[in-house]
Amino acid sequence: MNIETKCIHSGYTPKNSEPRVMPIVQSTTYVFDSTDDIGAVFDDPTKALIYSRFANPTVMAVEGKIADLEGGVGAMCTSSGQAATLLSILNLCKAGDSIISTGQIYGGSYNLFNVTLKRLGIECVFLDSDADEKTINAAFKENTRLVFGETIANPALVVLDFAKWSKAAHDHGVPLIVDNTFATPILCRPFEHGADIVIHSTSKYMDGHALQVGGVIVDSGSFNWKNGKFPDFTEPDPSYHGISYVDAYGKAAYIIKARMQLMRDFGVYPSAHSAFLLNLGLETLAVRMDRYCENALKVAEFLKGSDKVESVSYPGLSSDKYNAMAKRYLSGASGVILITVNGGRKGAVRFMDSLKLASNEVHVADIHTCVLHPASSTHRQLPEDQLASVGITPGQVRLSVGLESADDIIADLKAGLAAV
Numbered sequence: 251m252n253i254e255t256k257c258i259h260s261g262y263t264p265k266n267s268e269p270r271v272m273p274i275v276q277s278t279t280y281v282f283d284s285t286d287d288i289g290a291v292f293d294d295p296t297k298a299l300i301y302s303r304f305a306n307p308t309v310m311a312v313e314g315k316i317a318d319l320e321g322g323v324g325a326m327c328t329s330s331g332q333a334a335t336l337l338s339i340l341n342l343c344k345a346g347d348s349i350i351s352t353g354q355i356y357g358g359s360y361n362l363f364n365v366t367l368k369r370l371g372i373e374c375v376f377l378d379s380d381a382d383e384k385t386i387n388a389a390f391k392e393n394t395r396l397v398f399g400e401t402i403a404n405p406a407l408v409v410l411d412f413a414k415w416s417k418a419a420h421d422h423g424v425p426l427i428v429d430n431t432f433a434t435p436i437l438c439r440p441f442e443h444g445a446d447i448v449i450h451s452t453s454k455y456m457d458g459h460a461l462q463v464g465g466v467i468v469d470s471g472s473f474n475w476k477n478g479k480f481p482d483f484t485e486p487d488p489s490y491h492g493i494s495y496v497d498a499y500g501k502a503a504y505i506i507k508a509r510m511q512l513m514r515d516f517g518v519y520p521s522a523h524s525a526f527l528l529n530l531g532l533e534t535l536a537v538r539m540d541r542y543c544e545n546a547l548k549v550a551e552f553l554k555g556s557d558k559v560e561s562v563s564y565p566g567l568s569s570d571k572y573n574a575m576a577k578r579y580l581s582g583a584s585g586v587i588l589i590t591v592n593g594g595r596k597g598a599v600r601f602m603d604s605l606k607l608a609s610n611e612v613h614v615a616d617i618h619t620c621v622l623h624p625a626s627s628t629h630r631q632l633p634e635d636q637l638a639s640v641g642i643t644p645g646q647v648r649l650s651v652g653l654e655s656a657d658d659i660i661a662d663l664k665a666g667l668a669a670v
């Protein structure tokens with residue numbers, strides 16, 4: 251199936267006289283014929299469903315769809331994008347381990363790595379996205395367990411050089427985890443470019459309607475966990491009767507381990523109702539992504555021509571620093587644009603407060619056009635020198651172009667810029 255068809259049909263195929271739409275299975279638990287039957291599922295929870303803290307039929311249908319869209323062997327939904335990022339890392343790291351991340355990542359991920367993981371004893375070495383191979387190779391240590399980057403960084407809009415980062419990770423025997431939130435599998439499928447694990451905040455384009463927070467982890471099934479660096483995958487797990495994940499589950503070892511250990515113990519699983527709504531968003535994802543890209547390119551070109559705008563970052567513009575990278579890896583640059591209006595922080599605030607159609611809100615990547623001032627919101631906790639290291643300046647505005655008429659969006663921006 252082509253990806254447009256997968257958006258609609260993957261994950262759930264009704265049999266004779268079953269419902270057309272995947273039903274919401276609103277039940278915490280599942281009934282068995284005998285004590286022995288339940289016991290068998292505790293030995294191997296992949297055999298049947300026991301409890302909706304870590305598996306539910308409605309959620310699993312959506313997991314199947316997302317795995318198919320990304321071209322992976324399996325997926326696990328989480329109750330937020332943050333939970334997906336956290337579990338994707340804890341599935342590989344424990345206290346005393348280290349990770350490498352590009353510095354230009356989502357502010358919430360940056361804080362998680364820089365502060366909270368550090369408290370758990372996991373160190374993060376941040377590197378500039380544009381770092382050369384020599385610098386990247388020199389950053390690896392004996393205890394480095396993974397490399398992390400974002401396809402299109404939120405909000406810096408740096409496009410990841412997949413070839414460079416995946417080669418460095420693989421040369422050192424560790425996987426590349428990619429946050430593919432802004433691109434979605436419609437614009438980029440990171441597994442085709444060397445990534446091993448993909449995560450998403452489904453709160454953004456996948457849900458697409460600003461309805462609910464969610465996340466997902468997808469496993470490519472292609473990483474070799476038997477290279478000696480990941481004993482938790484090959485040695486017996488005492489919490490599951492001595493199972494070795496690689497021996498028992500082969501290519502799906504990573505994603506099954508994440509569910510059996512981490513989701514069981516942390517319980518950050520979405521509700522069936524949330525998964526049902528996410529599925530509605532996914533059904534139209536391919537159509538929506540096309541229009542986001544089309545609208546955003548028109549808006550970016552308008553902004554580029556305005557004398558009230560100091561700079562425009564949009565990887566879809568031929569003049570953009572990351573346009574070549576976008577052409578190599580993306581089939582569209584999404585709907586997010588980063589601009590600096592004249593007058594620094596003051597100019598940014600005056601522009602934003604003068605908009606009528608575009609709303610001022612802490613969200614991005616849904617059907618409503620909205621704006622955000624990263625320096626005073628999502629990146630507020632960072633001092634000015636660290637702001638620069640994640641690719642943000644005090645005068646920048648993140649513009650999320652929605653699915654309204656491009657002419658109406660441009661008219662609103664024009665009025666806002668007139669106030670600067």
Ligand SMILES: *Cc1c(COP(=O)(O)O)cnc(C)c1O
Pocket residue numbers: 330331332333356358359400404429431432450451452453454463464465
């Ligand atoms: C929003 C976002 C997250 C965090 O997701 P939540 O669903 O808000 O927890 C992670 N990565 C990126 C790129 C995001 O935009």
